[in-house]
Amino acid sequence: xxxxxxxxxxxxxxxxxxxxxxxxxxxxxxxxxxxxxxxxxxxxxxxxxxxxxxxxxxxxxxxxxxxxxxxxxxxxxxxxxxxxxxxxxxxxxxxxxxxxxxxxxxxxxxxxxxxxxxxxxxxxxxxxxxxxxxxxxxxxxxxxxxxxxxxxxxxxxxxxxxxxxxxxxxxxxxxxxxxxxxxxxxxxxxxxxxxxxxxxxxxxxxxxxxxxxxxxxxxxxxxxxxxxxxxxxxxxxxxxxxxxxxxxxxxxxxxxxxxxxxxxxxxxxxxxxxxxxxxxxxxxxxxxxxxxxxxxxxxxxxxxxxxxxxxxxxxxxxxxxxxxxxxxxxxxxxxxxxxxxxxxxxxxxxxxxxxxxxxxxxxxxxxxxxxxxxxxxxxxxxxxxxxxxxxxxxxxxxxxxxxxxxxxxxxxxxxxxxxxx
Ligand SMILES: *Cc1c(COP(=O)(O)O)cnc(C)c1O
Numbered sequence: 001x002x003x004x005x006x007x008x009x010x011x012x013x014x015x016x017x018x019x020x021x022x023x024x025x026x027x028x029x030x031x032x033x034x035x036x037x038x039x040x041x042x043x044x045x046x047x048x049x050x051x052x053x054x055x056x057x058x059x060x061x062x063x064x065x066x067x068x069x070x071x072x073x074x075x076x077x078x079x080x081x082x083x084x085x086x087x088x089x090x091x092x093x094x095x096x097x098x099x100x101x102x103x104x105x106x107x108x109x110x111x112x113x114x115x116x117x118x119x120x121x122x123x124x125x126x127x128x129x130x131x132x133x134x135x136x137x138x139x140x141x142x143x144x145x146x147x148x149x150x151x152x153x154x155x156x157x158x159x160x161x162x163x164x165x166x167x168x169x170x171x172x173x174x175x176x177x178x179x180x181x182x183x184x185x186x187x188x189x190x191x192x193x194x195x196x197x198x199x200x201x202x203x204x205x206x207x208x209x210x211x212x213x214x215x216x217x218x219x220x221x222x223x224x225x226x227x228x229x230x231x232x233x234x235x236x237x238x239x240x241x242x243x244x245x246x247x248x249x250x251x252x253x254x255x256x257x258x259x260x261x262x263x264x265x266x267x268x269x270x271x272x273x274x275x276x277x278x279x280x281x282x283x284x285x286x287x288x289x290x291x292x293x294x295x296x297x298x299x300x301x302x303x304x305x306x307x308x309x310x311x312x313x314x315x316x317x318x319x320x321x322x323x324x325x326x327x328x329x330x331x332x333x334x335x336x337x338x339x340x341x342x343x344x345x346x347x348x349x350x351x352x353x354x355x356x357x358x359x360x361x362x363x364x365x366x367x368x369x370x371x372x373x374x375x376x377x378x379x380x381x382x383x384x385x386x387x388x389x390x391x392x393x394x395x396x397x398x399x400x401x402x403x404x405x406x407x408x409x410x411x412x413x414x415x416x417x418x419x420x421x
Contacts, residue, residue, distance in 0.1 A: 001332055001335070003335070003336055003339040003340075005339070005340055005343040005344075005410070005413060006410070007407065007410055009406075009410075010336075010405070010406035010407045010409065010410035011406070011407055013332075013336070013406035014405045014406050014407055017329060017405070017406070018325060019321050019325055019326065019329050019401060019402070020405065022317065022320075022321050022402055022403055023403045023404075023405060024049075025048055025049055025050070025317055025403070026046040026047060026048055026049065026247070026402075026403045027046060027047045027049060028046065028403075029386065031383075031384030032384065034384070036384045036385065036386050037384060037385045037386065037408050037411050037412050037415075038386045038403075038404070038408070039385065039386060039387045039388075039396075039397040039398055039399060039404070039408075039412065040386050040387060040388050040396075040398065041244070041245060041247075041363070041398050041400035041402070041403070041404070042193075042221060042225070042244055042245065042363060042364050042388075042396065042398035042400070043244060043388055043396075043398075044243055044244065044250060045224075045243060045244060045245060045246060045247030045248070045314070045400070045402075046247060046403055047247070047249065048247055048310070048313050048314050048317055050313040050317075051249065051309075051310045051313055051314070054309040054310060054312060054313045055306060055309050055310060057074060057075070057309065058073070058075070058077075058305050058306055058309045059306075061073035061074060061075075075309075077302075077303060077305045078279075078282075079279065080303045080305050080308060081100060081101050081102070081299070081303040081308065083312065084099075084100070084101040084255075084308070084311070084312070084315070085097070085099055085100065087315040087316070087318075087319060088100075088101060088255050088315070090319060090323065091223055091224060091228070091246070091315065091318065091323075092219065092223055092228045092230050092238065092240070092255070092257055093227070093228045093229035093230050093231055093232060093233075094230050094231045094257050095231055095260060097260065097263055097293060097294035097295065097296075098230070098231060098257055098258055098259060098260055098263070098294060098295055099255060099256065099257050099295050100255070100256055100294075100295040100296050100298065100299055101242075101253050101254070101255050101303075101308060101311070102253065102254065102255075102256060102275075102298070102299050102300070102301070102303075103253070103254055103300070103301070104241070104251065104253075104254050105135070105218070105220055105239055105240060105241040105254045106135045106136075106138075106139055107254075108239040108254050108255075108256050108298075109136065109139050109187075109218065109239050110139055110142075110143065111256075111270070111271055111298055111300070112216060112237045112239060112256060112258070112298065113139070113143045113185070113187075113216075114269060114270055114271050115237075115262075115268045115269055115270045115298070116185060116214045116216060116236060116237055117143055117147075117184060117185045117187075117214070118184065118214075118269070119147050119149060119154075119184045120184070122181060122182055123181065123182060123183065123184045123212070123213075124147075124149055124154050124182065124184055125154045125155070125156055125179065125182045125183050125184060125185075126140050126143070126144065126154065126155055126156070126183070126184065126185045126186070126187055127156040127158070127175065127176065127179065127183050127185070127186045127187075127188075127213075128140055128155065128156070128157055128158070128186070128187050128188055129157065129158055129167065129188050129189060129192060129199075130157040130158055130159035130160075131157075131159075131194060132157075132188075132189060132218075133189060133193045133218070133220070136187070136189065136218055140155060140187060141155065156175065156179055156183070158171065158172060158175055165195055165356035165358075165368070166192070166195050166197040166356070166357075166358045167197065167199075169200045169203060172199075172200070172204060172207075173203060173204070173207045176204070176207040176208055176211060176213070177207065177210075177211065179211075180210075180211030180212070180213075181211065181212070183208070183211060183212075183213040184213060184214065185213060185214050185215075185216065186204060186208040186213050186214070186215045186216070187215075187216045187217070187218065188204065188217055188218070189217070189218045189220065189221060189222075190217040190218065190219045190221070190222035190226075190228070190238070191219075191220075191221035191222040191225060191226060191362055191364075192221070193220065193221050194366060194390060194394065194396075195356055195357055195358070195366050196221075196357035196361050196362065196363075196364035196365060196366050196396070196398075197357065197358050197360060197361065198222070198226055198360040198361055198362055199217070199360075200360070201217055201228075201233055201235065202229075202232075202233040202234075205233050205234050205235050205236075206234070209234065214236045214237075215234075215235055215236050216235065216236055216237040216238060216239075217230075217235055217238045218238075218239060218240070219238045219239065219240035219257075220239075220240050220241050220244060221244060221245075221362070221364070222240065222362070223240035223241075223242075223244075223245060223246060223255065224244070224245030224246040224247075224318060225244075225245040225330075225362040225363055225364075225400075226327075226362040227323065227327050230257045230259070231259065231260065234259065235257070235259060236258075236259050236261075236262065237256070237257060237258050237259065237262075238256065238257035239254065239255070239256050239257070240254060240255050241254045242254060242255060242311050242314070245363070245400060245402075246311070246314055246315065246318065247314040247317070247318075247402070248307070248310050248311035248314045248315075249307065249310045249311070249314075251307075252307045252308075252310060252311050253303075253304055253307045253308050253311055256295055256298060257295065258294065258295045258298065260294070263293055263294040263295075263297075264293065266290065266291040266293075266297060268291075270291065270297070270298060271300070272289040272291070272300070273299065273300025273301055274300075274301075274302075275299035275300055275301055275302055275303070276289070276291055276292055276296065276297050276298060276299045276300060277289065277290055277291070277292055278290065278292045278293070279292070317402070318402070321401075321402060325401075326401045326402060327401075329401035330362065330363050330400075330401040333363075333399045333401055333404060333406065333409065334361065334362070334363055334364075334365060334399060336399075336406055336409050337365055337397065337399050337409045337412070338355060338365060340409055340410065340412070340413035341353075341355060341365070341367065341413065341416070342355075343413065344413050344416050344417045344420070347417065347420075348417075348420040348421075352370050352371070353367045353368060353369045353370065353373065353376075353395075354367070354368050354370075355367055355368075356368045356394070363398040363399060363400050363401065364396055364397065364398040365396075365397050365398075366390075366394050366395070366396050366397075367394065367395045367396075367397065368393060368394055369393045369394070369395060370393070373393045373394075373395065374389070374393075375419075376395070376416065376419050376420070377389045377395055379415075379419040380412075380415055380416070380419065383415050383419075385412060385415060397412070
């Protein structure tokens with residue numbers, strides 16, 4: 001596509017966009033009576049307008065049935081989580097039995113590592129990306145300590161080469177090969193939250209398996225953003241939150257993936273709870289835990305239906321828009337943002353910023369600002385842009401294909417231009 005930095009061009013693209021109508025399915029925060037230019041769908045996705053009625057349905061059934069809602073509600077709560085398996089499978093590229101909806105992301109990472117980080121003998125280390133999302137760093141460090149291991153010696157963190165902003169695939173693969181017989185677990189963010197880099201998940205998985213390691217990905221910035229194929233890539237496990245690109249609301253229920261090859265290993269060590277038993281046993285209150293088949297066997301608690309009700313409508317919108325359409329629009333919209341930023345940057349030689357996101361990317365572009373980045377960011381905020389600032393000097397922008405428009409992107413470029421003047 002040949003881009004033009006003009007409102008006419010942006011509006012033309014919007015008029016041709018088959019997903020344009022989905023914008024109207026979401027509430028936009030307002031600035032002076034107009035939609036804000038919302039570029040933080042990578043942090044908290046917008047609220048689907050349908051969320052309230054879905055939530056009310058469950059509140060009404062709770063009022064009407066009390067405890068009997070477990071079986072009598074329009075969407076019985078006892079089996080409520082089951083409606084997500086097929087939908088989530090489509091989002092992350094997995095079979096229905098390989099995914100389930102439960103708890104929160106960091107907690108789920110811990111539960112999965114209880115099963116999949118099993119240090120033994122020489123094989124005690126975890127390999128991850130340097131500057132991982134802090135919660136992941138804390139989770140990995142505390143898992144190591146939990147096994148009596150010193151994180152300083154057992155956490156292998158990979159950093160970009162000097163002067164570079166993201167990891168090279170060849171360097172990741174070499175680090176895996178070099179440390180092969182010492183790595184118990186590779187746990188990396190599928191899309192880096194800071195740079196927006198999409199990791200080569202398939203080749204990392206292959207390389208990890210070749211040396212005998214387990215491979216898991218934190219898909220917080222990947223789920224609903226890029227075209228995941230967790231099953232086909234052979235990934236052992238994955239976890240994600242639903243409030244970023246999946247628009248399910250602040251702190252809403254997270255998701256897990258466990259590859260089919262582990263589905264029948266009911267003897268894998270795990271921290272168990274009653275919802276992890278087969279559904280027919282769940283209310284029998286028998287002594288002795290027996291794990292359900294597949295990802296469901298990692299569930300602990302009964303389903304948080306109120307949060308899930310919102311996720312249900314959010315996922316329906318995702319599937320209605322269609323993954324191929326979303327990925328296609330994403331490519332164009334993010335490329336248009338990159339183009340617009342470059343056009344603006346060319347006009348202002350004194351002030352500069354650079355895009356540090358590599359071409360392996362999803363929706364997000366991270367801009368490293370030199371000089372007065374914080375002033376630029378503040379100007380944008382005052383003028384109705386919602387972006388996000390990461391210390392020391394990065395602005396993250398994510399035009400998301402579900403509800404952002406080409407006109408949003410053009411509008412942002414125009415404001416940056418004004419700010420630099
Ligand atoms: C957003 C995000 C989290 C947040 O974890 P919660 O447990 O949902 O608070 C963790 N890790 C990564 C990589 C994230 O992007």
